[in-house]
Amino acid sequence: MTIDKTMTIGEVLRIDRGCAPIFMRYGMHCLHCPGATGEPIGMACAAHGTDADKLVSDLNEYFKDK
Numbered sequence: 051m052t053i054d055k056t057m058t059i060g061e062v063l064r065i066d067r068g069c070a071p072i073f074m075r076y077g078m079h080c081l082h083c084p085g086a087t088g089e090p091i092g093m094a095c096a097a098h099g100t101d102a103d104k105l106v107s108d109l110n111e112y113f114k115d116k
Contacts, residue, residue: 051116053109055092055102062091062109069112076100076108 053062059073059081070081077098080086085094095102 051113053091053106053113055095055106056090058087058090059085059094060087066113066116069109072105072108072112076105078105 051065059078062069063073063081063086073081076095077100078086078094085097089097091106092102094100095105
């Protein structure tokens, strides 16, 4: 499984909810808001002033052994 910036937070959480703390570290505390299911990670990061590439990298590190 490879995570990318076009996926929504909701899509990633449906794969494995255990990755929620990674989003939280990046200021993504609204994991269940409407934006989490309709807005790509890249757009959400831009809205929150977060580095999307670093977040996606950390998510892929989490998923690499899954």
